[in-house]
Each structure stands twice: as structure tokens, then as C-alpha cells.
Amino acid sequence: MGTLFNEILTWLTSLGYVGVALGLMIEIIPSEIVLAYGGYMVSTGTIGFVGAVIAGVIGGTLAQCFIYWIGLYGGRPFLTKYGKYLFIHEHHIATAERWFDRYGTGVVFTARFIPVVRHAISIPAGIAKMPFLKFVLLTGLAAIPWSILFIYLGMQLGTKWDHIQSVAHAYTTPIMAIAIGLIVLYFVFKKIRTKRKRTI
Secondary structure (H helix, E strand, C coil): CCHHHHHHHHHHHCCCHHHHHHHHHHCCCCHHHHHHHHHHHHHCCCCCHHHHHHHHHHHHHHHHHHHHHHHHHHHHHHHHHHHHHHCCCHHHHHHHHHHHHHHCCCHHHHHHHCCCHHHHCHHHHHHCCCCHHHHHHHHHHHHHHHHHHHHHHHHHHHHHHHHHHHHHHHHHHHHHHHHHHHHHHHHHHHHHHHHHHHHC
């Protein structure tokens, strides 16, 4: 990890729980790294595990709320032009829109565990004016296991917390597979229910 990012991370996390939440909200550094460092701080006794998870959920949810509001008020043209500054590119937006259109609002939860669409799914949710409370609920629920996983791994890694991305792969791959499986099952269920309604 670059020296600048390391300095920013150290400064943020020196603020304790607030720093963990802020680190996730501004998204300068990937959430996995912020949470892993939070786990390292738990291992040193600087902060507590439960508090770190709560901070992770709050920060991760608020970060997605900002993207949702940009989609709601700025629309796709704004994001196409300025999304790169949020590390969201055109192909991310296009993929997220296809998923949202095909699978509906429920994908806001499952997509959080899948690369590429994990952050971008908030964009079509905002553009489609998905009910905000439902968006917050699904996003917050998805942030809980994500925060627990990376904070726990950070605790186990200790001073080697910066190896989180290589270690986490063994966990995130099956989680991603399960999430995709749930999306497919939801889509099949939705199709069957639609056909039944048409036959009634």
C-alpha cells in the first residue's frame, strides 16, 4: 500500500471508531483495508470488536447513501462524467444497471458481496428512486457480515493486516458464489410467480 494511503489510514484510525467510519465513508482507501486495520486495532486493545463492527456498518452504509443520492439527484449523465472520481467507471454503472433492471431492488443486498457491482449498485437504486428506507435496510444488513469478516481477519493477521487482500480471497470467493446463487434463485422465483399470476 502506498505511503500516502498508509498515512491517511493511520490518521483516520487514530480517531478510533469515528475514524473507521470516516475511512469507509470517504472511500479513498478500499473498505477491506480500512476494516482490516480496524481489526488490527481491536487486536491491540485500542478499540473493541463490537464497536468496530458498528462503526464499519455505519460508515459503509453512509458511503452508499451518498452514491444513492448522487444517482437520485444527478442521474446517469452526472455519474458518467464524474463517477471516475468515486472510483466508479462506465462499465461498473452499465453492469449495475443491468443487474438492477433484471433482478429488482433485492439485488441491493446480494450485490454487496460481488466485485464490480458492489458499490455501483447504489447508482441505479437512486436513479430508479428505490424507497430510501428499504435501500438503507438492505445496505446496512449487507454491511454487517462484511464488516465482521474483515475486522475478524484483521484481528487474526495482527501486524500483517496489510496482507488482507490475499488472505480474504479464500473467504470472499465462496461468499460471492453464494450471493450469485441467491440472485439466480430469486430471479427464478420471480419468473415462476409472474407466470402463475398470468395463469390466474
